[in-house]
Amino acid sequence: MTLATDDDVFTAAVEPLRGELTAHCYRMLGSVHDAEDLVQETYIRAWRSYGKFEGRSSLRTWMYKIATNVCLTALDGRARRPMPTGLGQPAADPRGALESRPEVTWLEPLPDSVVWGGRPDDPEAATLDREGVRLAFVAALQHLTPPQRAAVVLFDVLGMQASEVAELLDTSVAAVNSSLQRARAHLAKLDPEEERASARTLDDARKRSLLAQYVDAFERYDIPRIVALLSADAVWEMPPFTGWYAGAEAIGDLIRSNCPAEQAGDQILVETSANGGPAFALYMRDPSDGVHRAFQLQVPTVGVDGVTHVSVFFDPGLFARFGLPEELPAEHRARAEALLATGGGSCSQ
Incomplete structure (x- = not known):
């Protein structure tokens, strides 16, 4: 009989979260490549601290706190990833010359297989998850400050309580609510609800x-x-x-x-x-x-x-x-x- 090692226990506990943590980091960074790198960094930090995890919050919440902090650190001083519609310029002449700027760190699409690894078992839950990684929504998120992105994703997408979000972000509930109010107003202009409702x-x-x-x-x-x-x-x-x-x-x-x-x-x-x-x-x-x-x-x-x-x-x-x-x-x-x-x-x- 083979006894489970600490590695086995840790892996069994956190590996099921990899897909949703990748989606979380992708929403924050706008890049699947960066998201996967930051999830790996999240797992390394979590492994180093796993022995100190006291269970005062759920393991999932604890992992999201680590992932969010990793993302916020990565975003410090980094330019947002735009789409052309987000550059603030009017529509271009379709018969004019094309201008390419490969040096810009553009928003990247997210392969579904990275998050779900195939078709999700729960279609209803999958609908909620898929709504949260729509390209238009992720593009709109890039216009927010990193703390605002985190607040919106944790509260509106993941359904955490304002008190949980405040704890994860090391701030007050009042600050979270204020940040959410400003962020939602900005998102409503960039990703209008009526367009989403029409598509549904x-x-x-x-x-x-x-x-x-x-x-x-x-x-x-x-x-x-x-x-x-x-x-x-x-x-x-x-x-x-x-x-x-x-x-x-x-x-x-x-x-x-x-x-x-x-x-x-x-x-x-x-x-x-x-x-x-x-x-x-x-x-x-x-x-x-x-x-x-x-x-x-x-x-x-x-x-x-x-x-x-x-x-x-x-x-x-x-x-x-x-x-x-x-x-x-x-x-x-x-x-x-x-x-x-x-x-x-x-x-x-």
Whole structure:
């Protein structure tokens, strides 16, 4: 018989918290890479202090206190991670030149597999968790001060009491309530409730149908159809490019002016999941050798009037983090060949 070691006891107690702690650090930092590093630092600190844990709070609360302090330390003096819409500039000319700023530490999408490792067992709880990692919400959080982020996440997302939040942040309940009031007012402007409510009224079948049509339109390079599937006031942004684009027609012009695709089959979308919802990895065909390679990752938001927002990440390095290969997976190549065989006609006009 093998006796459990201190390592075994510690691991069994805290390992089930890894996914939610990663989500917590991601909300605070806006980066999955940073979040995973800080969760590891959290576990190291927790292990060193585990013998002193007296159980006056729950183990989960104790771990969140360590993780929050790790995040606040990491954020000290660090610039926030923006999206192009958060830079304070007006919508860009879709036919103008693109400005890329790869040196900016942009907000990153969160692979669902990092948090849940697959489908959660409890759909109701999963809905709450997924709501708390929506890309728009995390982007809005980046506009708050680090202590405000912590207060909002601990109170509004995790459902802790104001007294618990105050203890975790080493402050008073009055200070927590004041911070929450200011932070909520700011978030309401950046992530309006009416937009979220509109999206929630859309049933899953309709959402799946819209996204299937959206994928088909991209793969057929049918720009008029893409435009028709967007809401009239849709927004498109694509870090590391600084511009953002407002309106379905403007987005259509942007694609016509800048997309390297020329015909059906040039781009193939592979479904994945990010920030609690559907996402698509786009593979672009290289005309020099005909191979489809990692090009961009799209995170769309769907509302009652169509696709309302698309966040496009031009960072092929994200593909590996999402468990996706650099080249189009073999099971999707037949679809690309079939589309290319249609004659290669473009529907971009």
